[in-house]
Amino acid sequence: MWCIGRDAMIRHLYQSKDSLIHLCESAEIDEGLRLVWTKCDIDVPENSSFMSTEEPTCPRCTAKEKAELDQVEKAMKHVFENSEIKEKVP
Secondary structure, eight states, rough: EOSSSSEEEEEEEEEEEEEEEEEEEEEEEEEEEEEEEETOOBBBOOTOOOEEEEEOOOOOHHHHHHHHHHOOOOOOOOHHHHHSSOOOOO
């Protein structure tokens, strides 16, 4: 995901046939060839994903993203607590 402002974030998304908007992940497997799938493990058809500031509506994708962000936050807190820097940066 990419930040484009204080309140907007561009995300890699896919809208499934049931109209849910999913968060996508991808990997380049060859020059110019990228595989795309959702965080809830749906294979995304070729040229079907898009970049947007829309919010995902898939509960499984959002739950997985929240769990990943919680892990990052926990790791960052651990690093901060064990560093010599004790002041919080705004």
